[in-house]
Amino acid sequence: MVYLAAEHFASPPQWTWYILFYFFFAGIAGGSYVLGTLLRLSGDPRDEAAARIAFYVAFPATVICPLLLTADLGASWWKFWHMLVDVTPGDTGLNFKYWSPMSVGAWALLVFGFFATVSALDSWLRVVPMLLNRLFNIVGSVFGLFIASYTGVLLSVSNQPVWSDTWALGGLFLASGLSGSAALIALLIRNRPEASISLGRLHQADGYFSVLELALIIVFFITIAVAGVLSRVLPWLPLWAIAVAGIAGSLVEARGHTRMQAAGGSATVAGVRLDTVVVSLLVLLGVLAMRAAVIFSAQ
Amino acid sequence: MTNHWRDIKNSDLILINGANPAEAHPVGFQWFMRAKLDRGAKMIHADPRFTRTSAVADMYLRIRTGSDVAYFGGLINHVLQNSLFHDEYVRNYTNASFIVKEGFSFKDGLFSGYDATKRTYDIASWSYETDSTGFAMRDKTLQNPRSVFQLMKTHYSRYTPDMVSSITGIPVADFMKVADLVGQMGKPDKVMTIVYAVGLTHHTTGGQLIRSGAVLQLLLGNMGRPGGGMNAERGHANIQGNTDHAISWEILPGYLKIPAPGQKTIADYVAGSAPKKSDKNSWNFFGTNYSKFMVSTLKAWFGDAAKKENEFAFSFVPKPAGNASWMTIYDQALKGKMEGLILSGMTAASIGPDSNQVRQALGNLKWLVVMDALPTTSSEFWHAPGVDASQVKTEVFMVPTTHWIEKDGSFVNSGRWSQWKDQVLPPQGQARHDHWILADIFQRVKKLYQSQGGKFPDPILNLTVDYKDPLKPELDEIAKEINGKDLTTGKQMTSFALLRDDGTTTTGDWIYTGSYLDSGNLMKRRQGVQDTKTNDPTGMGFYPNWSWSWPLNRRVMYNRASADLDGKAWDPTRPGITWNGSKWVGDVPDYPPTMNPHDPAAWLPFIMNGEGVGRLFSNSMLDGPFPEHYEPVESPVANPLHPGNSASPVVFLYDKAAGRPDRFGTATDFPYIATSYRLTEHEHYVTQHVPHLVQLQPKPFVEIPYELASEKGIKSGDQVRVSSKRGKVEVLALVTKRLGAMTVAGQKVYQIGIPIHWGYVGLSADSDSSRGRYWLANALTPFVGDANARTPEFKAFLVNLEKM
Amino acid sequence: MATIQAGESYGFFTDTSVCIGCKACEVACKEWNQLQGDSPSFLADSFDNTGTLDAQNWRHVKFIEHVPDQSATTGNGTAWLMMSDVCKHCKQASCMEVCPTGAIIRTEFNTVFIQQDVCNGCRNCIAACPYGVIGMNSQTGTAHKCTLCYDRLQGGLEPACAKACPTQSIQFGPLAELQKAADVRLAALHSQGVKQAQLYGRDDKVYGGLNAFFLLMDKPETYGLPNADNAGLPSRNDAGGYLAALVTGVLAVVAGLVAFRRRVTG
Numbered sequence A: 001m002v003y004l005a006a007e008h009f010a011s012p013p014q015w016t017w018y019i020l021f022y023f024f025f026a027g028i029a030g031g032s033y034v035l036g037t038l039l040r041l042s043g044d045p046r047d048e049a050a051a052r053i054a055f056y057v058a059f060p061a062t063v064i065c066p067l068l069l070t071a072d073l074g075a076s077w078w079k080f081w082h083m084l085v086d087v088t089p090g091d092t093g094l095n096f097k098y099w100s101p102m103s104v105g106a107w108a109l110l111v112f113g114f115f116a117t118v119s120a121l122d123s124w125l126r127v128v129p130m131l132l133n134r135l136f137n138i139v140g141s142v143f144g145l146f147i148a149s150y151t152g153v154l155l156s157v158s159n160q161p162v163w164s165d166t167w168a169l170g171g172l173f174l175a176s177g178l179s180g181s182a183a184l185i186a187l188l189i190r191n192r193p194e195a196s197i198s199l200g201r202l203h204q205a206d207g208y209f210s211v212l213e214l215a216l217i218i219v220f221f222i223t224i225a226v227a228g229v230l231s232r233v234l235p236w237l238p239l240w241a242i243a244v245a246g247i248a249g250s251l252v253e254a255r256g257h258t259r260m261q262a263a264g265g266s267a268t269v270a271g272v273r274l275d276t277v278v279v280s281l282l283v284l285l286g287v288l289a290m291r292a293a294v295i296f297s298a299q
Numbered sequence B: 001m002t003n004h005w006r007d008i009k010n011s012d013l014i015l016i017n018g019a020n021p022a023e024a025h026p027v028g029f030q031w032f033m034r035a036k037l038d039r040g041a042k043m044i045h046a047d048p049r050f051t052r053t054s055a056v057a058d059m060y061l062r063i064r065t066g067s068d069v070a071y072f073g074g075l076i077n078h079v080l081q082n083s084l085f086h087d088e089y090v091r092n093y094t095n096a097s098f099i100v101k102e103g104f105s106f107k108d109g110l111f112s113g114y115d116a117t118k119r120t121y122d123i124a125s126w127s128y129e130t131d132s133t134g135f136a137m138r139d140k141t142l143q144n145p146r147s148v149f150q151l152m153k154t155h156y157s158r159y160t161p162d163m164v165s166s167i168t169g170i171p172v173a174d175f176m177k178v179a180d181l182v183g184q185m186g187k188p189d190k191v192m193t194i195v196y197a198v199g200l201t202h203h204t205t206g207g208q209l210i211r212s213g214a215v216l217q218l219l220l221g222n223m224g225r226p227g228g229g230m231n232a233e234r235g236h237a238n239i240q241g242n243t244d245h246a247i248s249w250e251i252l253p254g255y256l257k258i259p260a261p262g263q264k265t266i267a268d269y270v271a272g273s274a275p276k277k278s279d280k281n282s283w284n285f286f287g288t289n290y291s292k293f294m295v296s297t298l299k300a301w302f303g304d305a306a307k308k309e310n311e312f313a314f315s316f317v318p319k320p321a322g323n324a325s326w327m328t329i330y331d332q333a334l335k336g337k338m339e340g341l342i343l344s345g346m347t348a349a350s351i352g353p354d355s356n357q358v359r360q361a362l363g364n365l366k367w368l369v370v371m372d373a374l375p376t377t378s379s380e381f382w383h384a385p386g387v388d389a390s391q392v393k394t395e396v397f398m399v400p401t402t403h404w405i406e407k408d409g410s411f412v413n414s415g416r417w418s419q420w421k422d423q424v425l426p427p428q429g430q431a432r433h434d435h436w437i438l439a440d441i442f443q444r445v446k447k448l449y450q451s452q453g454g455k456f457p458d459p460i461l462n463l464t465v466d467y468k469d470p471l472k473p474e475l476d477e478i479a480k481e482i483n484g485k486d487l488t489t490g491k492q493m494t495s496f497a498l499l500r501d502d503g504t505t506t507t508g509d510w511i512y513t514g515s516y517l518d519s520g521n522l523m524k525r526r527q528g529v530q531d532t533k534t535n536d537p538t539g540m541g542f543y544p545n546w547s548w549s550w551p552l553n554r555r556v557m558y559n560r561a562s563a564d565l566d567g568k569a570w571d572p573t574r575p576g577i578t579w580n581g582s583k584w585v586g587d588v589p590d591y592p593p594t595m596n597p598h599d600p601a602a603w604l605p606f607i608m609n610g611e612g613v614g615r616l617f618s619n620s621m622l623d624g625p626f627p628e629h630y631e632p633v634e635s636p637v638a639n640p641l642h643p644g645n646s647a648s649p650v651v652f653l654y655d656k657a658a659g660r661p662d663r664f665g666t667a668t669d670f671p672y673i674a675t676s677y678r679l680t681e682h683e684h685y686v687t688q689h690v691p692h693l694v695q696l697q698p699k700p701f702v703e704i705p706y707e708l709a710s711e712k713g714i715k716s717g718d719q720v721r722v723s724s725k726r727g728k729v730e731v732l733a734l735v736t737k738r739l740g741a742m743t744v745a746g747q748k749v750y751q752i753g754i755p756i757h758w759g760y761v762g763l764s765a766d767s768d769s770s771r772g773r774y775w776l777a778n779a780l781t782p783f784v785g786d787a788n789a790r791t792p793e794f795k796a797f798l799v800n801l802e803k804m
Numbered sequence C: 001m002a003t004i005q006a007g008e009s010y011g012f013f014t015d016t017s018v019c020i021g022c023k024a025c026e027v028a029c030k031e032w033n034q035l036q037g038d039s040p041s042f043l044a045d046s047f048d049n050t051g052t053l054d055a056q057n058w059r060h061v062k063f064i065e066h067v068p069d070q071s072a073t074t075g076n077g078t079a080w081l082m083m084s085d086v087c088k089h090c091k092q093a094s095c096m097e098v099c100p101t102g103a104i105i106r107t108e109f110n111t112v113f114i115q116q117d118v119c120n121g122c123r124n125c126i127a128a129c130p131y132g133v134i135g136m137n138s139q140t141g142t143a144h145k146c147t148l149c150y151d152r153l154q155g156g157l158e159p160a161c162a163k164a165c166p167t168q169s170i171q172f173g174p175l176a177e178l179q180k181a182a183d184v185r186l187a188a189l190h191s192q193g194v195k196q197a198q199l200y201g202r203d204d205k206v207y208g209g210l211n212a213f214f215l216l217m218d219k220p221e222t223y224g225l226p227n228a229d230n231a232g233l234p235s236r237n238d239a240g241g242y243l244a245a246l247v248t249g250v251l252a253v254v255a256g257l258v259a260f261r262r263r264v265t266g
Ligand SMILES: Nc1nc2c(c(=O)[nH]1)N[C@H]1C(S)=C(S)[C@@H](COP(=O)(O)OP(=O)(O)OC[C@H]3O[C@@H](n4cnc5c(=O)[nH]c(N)nc54)[C@H](O)[C@@H]3O)O[C@H]1N2
Pocket: B016, B017, B018, B019, B020, B021, B023, B024, B025, B046, B047, B048, B049, B051, B063, B064, B065, B066, B067, B068, B196, B197, B198, B199, B200, B233, B234, B235, B236, B675, B676, B677, B678, B679, B680, B681, B682, B683, B684, B795, B796
């Protein structure tokens, strides 16, 4: 990896609101899909209800993504498909550049869209046999992990200050996407009492993800400081504070649920309580805030 | 220009004073860069501001505006004191050896012959001692104390490096660096060019500023030589053509003088106007042929009505009793003595000094006609911001004319090359060509005279208008007419040397004779860099078959002086013309082509002068035979040379003469020196209509030295007010280290820079809530003219500066 | 100049030591390419009111004032730096590297060109270009930059900006010839004692070499150009970014499996 004396003279690409929300939903889509899969793989049949919520979440979140991306193209929106097909006269064919995260991402989104749709449908119709379903989920999750993380890599693969000065963004976006997904599913359990058995575990998972996220935030700040562009990040500290508040909330909540389990009490919580609502919303806000802080600090 | 643009590449040293060619003449500037890049020439720029020219110069001198006479004076003194002048040249090609009449003196800033009540000089005492033949006495040893050389040495001895520094603000060490470089340019194998423009002319000492440079060039033997000369970069694309064809009130075409009242015959006129031969070897070409040029001109104008019997209709030509220069027109209007005014291609309301007063003058007219392609500050003056239109009585007519881009015709560049151009766009809207409008007005006036008679109808009724369509003359026809023809053969004249004063030849402008032959319009020739070998046979960049330059396609004027007494080039690597044993070869010789230099009767090199040599001492200037430093009319210091006569004693003070209140300020109220100038991005006021250029310089601003700005708490982009005794501008500040404090006469002074390009008309004004109410730079400038040309002092005046 | 031929590498040698900041190049570019320009604003930054290269400004003359506050300076292009900036037509072009649609191509003149009909306005190239060259036109929804007058080259004409430059600060031609000319000019300046003169992009130290390279009178950073240590392609971050994501992914999956593990008691 090349470390650069971080003096950048690039112009900002003006990726703002559409992209911010795309990054958010990509994190939720990929993250939820992965959580659904993990719940099925590791949990017991009682976790199936929560897993379905996860797949139900992943589907619309995935569908929104290309819409946001297309909207971001502005007047060229109708050329969205050029991401996949090269229309250069005399050189037509499919576009795929493994070294360009945006190119890979476009394909990944297409493929993941397929997985998310099938899995959501199946969650509803329940027709696919279990083994096949698991296998399908695992493959889909690989794409889910990609979708949730590549947006961070995409920012890094540029010459923008901050973005290109760190290698932590892909991991950071993934951890935060997973954390946000766990929080969202936990929140949605409100409407699915039969899934409340998974609530504690979701909080616990969220806790782990938050630890990862916190670690990566620290790595991010260290890399940024080393590159000498800390000053560009500082104005956005309030946003970082929200993200950290989300992380702190997750940790507190996770600790509560781990204790409960350890105390051997009935690991079942009757339903979503206020603390879950507050923490989950805070985490989701944190997911958004962290992405905003990263996006804005370069532009 | 004595030389031409391309010729600048032949220089070893380029001295730029009072010009900012990189910004005002960027295309011509390529030759400065070629000199630098191809021959390692050095470029020295003296300017109050560090400009885009300074940025690529080898040396930049921060000079106080209006002080270049002292700067040149110091260089002249350095050359004289250290005998660095070109000895052979000075002895033979200048009037250094001429003996000046007893009675000439210079004391305390005044030359002999001063009349304090009239504020003018009687220049009779500034003439030569003559011998029995009536020619001037000479002392080629240059030892005679009354020789021009010795007088000059005394005159300039006061311009010591310390004195120069005290006047100009240039530190002595920096000045000496320049003096050393310039001092080497008197060697025959070295040559320097001096380039100037309105940074020298826009002063009450303008004429003398330019003479200072010319004197230095004569001493160094650099006049007449490729790579040398005294080169004025002219203004608009065709301003040279303008003056050649008599845009100024005091001349007729070809720089013939306007006749004076009392002159009844051609002989009277020639006696009063033509240079007089003052050496037996002087050809005095101009003086000798004056009557031929005048009579041929009259023949072109009045045709058959110009006859020997009626002195070739000499009586038809106006003989103005008073001055009628630019400022005088508005001065007369202010006095209520003008009825109407036609402005064509010029916006009086922006360009003249003291524009508030000029606007008042326009408001005193009954009618004003503006011939222009676009709205101007003159056509819109009656509803300018802050003006109550109902109070303006002047009736204003806008006559849409074609822009130069919508017609063909010639542009004459600074190097006197008349280059024919094509029409680029068809006329837009209802626009008509200027010459068609004038032709139409003329025919209507003529009809009125025919039907109603009048006091003196003859000049109108007899004017020749021999065009295919007298209402729509073609420029090509006019060009052909200007060249002139032989009335006996009907053929085009090939040279002004063949013009006669017997009524058998015509010319519209004798210096253009030879430009349009029977074979066609030579200004259209385009044999240039496509084939340098064939088209530039001497390799000196003359390109004789590219367009046509006056006189007679000569590219370097006075080129006899480029060769020594034997006719050999001073520098064989850069010849102008050389004697090959039987004729002069190279450029078109400024000399009889076969005149042997060893012939005892051989003419002296400067054929246009009465003396036949270059004038270090001149009796044709109204403000002194030697240049002398005078302070600008508004100055924060008293003249260190003669505090009692600080400013020029002969400047023309319009307000004072007209009995209007004094409009000059003093350093107590207006402590800062200001100068006004152009920016590359705009052409005066007209480019206020061009979006791409308005983007490049969108808002009026003033340049403020960093130190002064810090004192006043002004930052770049702040709104500031700059005011003089006459008016104010309210614009943005651009704070820069390119301007700075300097020490003048022991005092710390600051200079402020004011670009001229904004007013209340155009895109910038349209986008401003005040419509550019206080944007006219000339609201600040003084209404005063130099003694010779009445040029305003746009370049040096006093202002105050406030943060708004 | 000899005829312009497909298959040959063309570019610019911009000699900032002779630039007079006249902006003729800016205007010529706008005129030829029919660019309207941005709405006028006074930037209070020396004589520059263009600000930056963008979709409306494919040439931009930078003005950097380093004028010492004193009477005499040596000028010579070192005290008031002027530089006509433009797309560098990088051999290793960051913009081209990231463009997902294949809109950015290398032409038969070895220049970097954005095909307007292919570009879909994703702006990834803007994020990538280390020189801040590219801008978006919101009307067309596509990215724009200097085309190196692709249309003029195809018609055998030199680029408009080079043609308009009065001092030949912008020289256009076959790259090899330009490189030779640049070496000569640099040597001349060095022999005159102008030691700070340096070539930028003439060799392959930045982005494999630039087709539009420069003679500078100060460090590249002074002109807002990345120096050799600071010039990296976006793809340098692919490996690191994905690796961090992968590690995070593995840890997260393990964490998830642990959190959701089968319950011991019912
Ligand atoms: N871009 C552009 N070019 C133009 C024009 C234009 O409007 N825009 N106008 C054309 C016309 S009509 C003309 S007349 C020419 C004029 O051409 P220039 O004379 O070159 O133009 P200016 O900018 O008026 O003045 C030149 C310089 O003189 C400096 N100066 C002022 N006072 C003094 C002084 O006392 N001594 C010295 N040494 N320097 C002094 C000013 O700071 C300025 O930098 O330009 C022509 N070219």
